[in-house]
Amino acid sequence: MVSFSSLEFLFRFLPVFLMIYFVVPNKLKDIVLLIGSIIFYAVGEPVFILALAAATLMNYWMGTKMWKLNEGFQLSDWQKKRRKRCMIEAVVLDVAILAAFKGLAIFVDNRLLPMGLSFYIFKMISYQVDTLRREIWSKPKFQQAALYFTMFPQVVSGPIMRYNEGGFDGKREYGLQQFEEGFKLFVIGLGMKVLLADRLAILWNDLQMIGFQSISTPLAWFGAFGYSLRLYFDFWGYSLMASGLMVMLGFDFIENFDHPYASRSISEFYRRWHMTLGNWFRDYVYIPLGGSRCRKGRLIFNLAIVWLLTGIWHGNGLNYVIWGAVLGLLIILEKLFYGKILNKVPVLGNIYLLAVIPLTWVIFAITDLQQLGIYFGRLFPLTGGAGIAVNQQDIIKYSQNYSVYFIAGILLCIPAVSEFYKKHRNHPVIIMALVFIFWLSIYFLSSSAGNPFMYLNF
Incomplete structure (x- = not known):
């Protein structure tokens, strides 16, 4: 339950x-x-x-x-x-x-x-x-x-x-309209979890079963982007379901994600990703340490502490500490050096974010450091150490099988799609679409074991 x-x-x-x-x-x-x-x-x-x-x-x-x-x-x-x-x-x-x-x-x-x-x-x-x-x-x-x-x-x-x-x-306040709005959010979250995150989870599981040493470089990048979308819709889906339930029960909606993949820097990404956790670390750790209104040395120390704690909080393996340390380093570099350039050239910021974030999620996903090294050897074959892929054409099969989920996921990452829903959420076509999403999700749940939410044991 x-x-x-x-x-x-x-x-x-x-x-x-x-x-x-x-x-x-x-x-x-x-x-x-x-x-x-x-x-x-x-x-x-x-x-x-x-x-x-x-x-x-x-x-x-x-x-x-x-x-x-x-x-x-x-x-x-x-x-x-x-x-x-x-x-x-x-x-x-x-x-x-x-x-x-x-x-x-x-x-x-x-x-x-x-x-x-x-x-x-x-x-x-x-x-x-x-x-x-x-x-x-x-x-x-x-x-x-x-x-x-x-x-x-x-x-x-x-x-x-x-x-x-x-x-x-x-x-x-309690009312039928509020209950309806909450239930819509719950259905959208359920669809994200069951119809997108759980399907993309199969891709990552397949790569693990094949063995990272056997996949091609294109498939390794495809898997990294797939895992990024899988994690996003798993957790955003859960947050919408939780917030939808709260709205149904008479509470205010709490926004936890604000289209982080539309960001132009790692710093902005984590202001939009799991916002309540980020605000918690800001208000109860970062600001009490001194925040950003201090000397550069102290600023570096404050950010390092926050991201070290963030890594430890997310899991028990050393890879989580490395993940937190990498993100902390990138955010420190943005604060001190190239952050202003990314903000001035939005396209550059978007490309930088979309290239770097999937790499950090690979660190997050693979707890075995040896396997993590093999996967990065696949991502960057010039570094060597990963061997030769068994099937150089494997990307064709997997792109055909999962392209529809990638397209749907990319569309949902665009803020304009959410704005369109908010504007037309009471339109009969939207209502019918939500009914279809609900029962399609139920069908998939009844015909498969389902995957637990990835954040259950944090």
Whole structure:
């Protein structure tokens, strides 16, 4: 049930939950959502539900300690120090929980990493820091804080919502039109996941089965671009499904992707890619370190720390650290040297981005460093070390099989396509297309095992 693209979720959990949610009075909706979220997580990860509950209780208790020191319009120095100490203790405990489970996953068994733990912990850290900064305007009740931490549309893979974005004061709006808009977003996300990402995943799996040492250079580049599209529509699809569910339940839409492949630099790409995660690192790591308003040496240090943490956050292998380090280096070079040139010559920026980003995703995708070296030997055969491809004409077969998915993916990367949908989303033809996408997705789900979302165990 942990996957939104599973038949169990679509035809069992979700319909039953929605019927109960909209039947009960508004004052009980949060309780229903909290119970539903606990059930959702318990079915998917029954072993870790107690750890989830313990972390929730601990973070609420630590936040409450800060609220008790909030008395008075002007806080005393003693109050400020005590509140800061409470926040630091809570954040250290949260980071320790994440580090402990990450360590167990690396050194014992990968199954010991609870589903969505990183997203869950990041929301808790956000809650603690925003409480210290007095950005949470009224003291949350336990039910409100627990709901914020555990809401099932977001607990698996985000987006990382801030507490004040949730309307946990009970003033959310519910209506048929809002439900319809949310369901449309959910269907679009489902189609991206099932009809595009899962199909492109077969291409990457085929390359792994063949062996990277056996593929031609054109197919290696084709696979790199295919994996880039696969990851994008897998995660963008999930984000649209999660945000669509939230809109259906009365929350505001949270944008997590803004056509990153239309960017003109790596820096801009990651301002548009997984925006809530990028904003989290900016607000809770980068700016507290000093941000960009500092000397060049300090700027380099700040960016290096952020991207090193980003790499570690994304996975357990050394390749993720390399991936984060490469991106950090490229962004530092853009900041200090050629970023202005890319902005002044948009076409150059677009070409640079589309050439470099797929290469970084190859580092992200291949955890075995030896195989990673072989793949780059295929991408750049002049470097040698990869041997001779078994079938130099393999690109013809795979381009014929997957060209339709590449064309669809490229079209969806163009901002004008989304603008067209927003303008005409209530047109009968668009509605019929969405109905077709939904049932075609159901057909594919029922006739195949399906692929789990790639971010489930972050």
